[in-house]
Amino acid sequence: MEKHICFLIDDDEDDREIFTMALENANESYTCVEAINGREALKLLAKDTAFSPNFIFIDLNMPYLSGKECLQQLKKDSRFSNTPIIMYTTSSYSKDIEETQQLGAAHFLVKPSGMAVLINALTKVLNNEPLPYYLDYSE
Structure with a gap:
């Protein structure tokens, strides 16, 4: 089976671990590559110009380079012009939602509180289901 790659950029170790477990449950053909910021x-x-993830998930609030700054840098790289970049954050602040959409993010996913909810959200995103920009399954 061909492996697909989700690239997760998140400074929170627990969030990375939960995301990776949810991803494995959502679609076992995906593997998660992580960066801590x-x-x-x-x-x-x-360094690795051959690295070509199928999806990129970026936390909004990180040290050194914010999620918005990271998104801007990725959007300048032609390698990722067709790669969906999803903001993955606890923020539901309308200014963050609007700014990241203007910067070219595919979706703004509010981090769900439960594993089953995250698995469901990831399944929809990975299957390219038609979804609104703002995805909040935290209720």
């Missing part, structure tokens, strides 16, 4: 993510992408 935007700066590390950009270094990895510069």
Whole structure:
């Protein structure tokens, strides 16, 4: 089976672990590659020019390089012009939602509180289901 790649950029270790477990349950053909912040993510992408994730998920609030700054840098790289970039955050602040949409993110996914809800959200995103920009399953 061909492996697909989700690239998760998130400084929270617990959130990375939960995301990886949910991803495995949502679609076993996907594997998760992680970066602990935007700066590390950009270094990895510069070093490995063959690395081509199917989806990129970026936390909004990170040290060194914010999620918005990371998104801007990724959007400048032609390798990712067709790669869906999803903001993955606890924020539901309308200014963050609007700014990231203007910067070219595919979706704004509010981190769900439960594993089953996250699995469901990831399944929909990975299957390219028609979804609104703002995805909040936290209720």
